[in-house]
Amino acid sequence: KAGVTQTPRYLIKTRGQQVTLSCSPISGHRSVSWYQQTPGQGLQFLFEYFSETQRNKGNFPGRFSGRQFSNSRSEMNVSTLELGDSALYLCASSHGQGAGNTIYFGEGSWLTVV
C-alpha cells in the first residue's frame, strides 16, 4: 500500500510568487491535513479536509488556502510568498476523523522563498 505522496519535494520560489503543493493520501483515506514545520515555530496545523470539506483551520493568514478533490487528493496554495513562508510543508492522511484515528505523514515539500 503506497504511503502519503507529496509533490514537489523541493522547490525555490521568489517573494511575491505563489506556490501550489500537492498531496495524494493513502488509498481509502478521506481525511487530509496540512502542517507547516519551521525551526522557530515547530509544527503548526494549517487545515484539514474531509470528504472535500474543510473541517478545521489553523491560525494562518488567508494567503494560505487548500482544497480537496473527490478522489481525496489535496492541494494547498500559498499566494504572495514571504521569506517567512520558507518551511517544510507536511501532508498527512487518515481513514476518518476521530481521536483514535492514526495519522500518516508524507515526506514533505521543502519550500525555500528567496
Place this chain on the structure above:
Amino acid sequence: GDSVTQMEGPVTLSEEAFLTINCTYTATGYPSLFWYVQYPGEGLQLLLKATKADDKGSNKGFEATYRKETTSFHLEKGSVQVSDSAVYFCALSGSNYQLIWGAGTKLIIKP
C-alpha cells in the same frame, strides 16, 4: 486550549543507555496521545499511540503509558542505539481531531 509540553533537547546519550523523554499535556476531555519520530531529512512517522487512560503504547523497543492522573505520556526505551538518533514529537488529538504538537526533542546517540 489544549497543549503539549515536552522536555527540551538536545538529549545526548551513549549507546545502550536508558532513555526517557518527558511529555505532559493539558486537554479537555479524553485526548488520544501519540509519539512521532522524524529522522533527518524525512517526514514524521508514528512511533506509538495510546487512546485511553492506562493504555501502554509500544513499538521498536519504545514504550509510553497514558497517565491521566499526572497528564503525562513519557517516552522510554531501555537500551538506545545510534539509529534511534532523531527528533521525537509528542502530540495529542483532542475533540476537534486536530493534532496538537510538542516542540520536539532532538535525541543524539553516541557510539
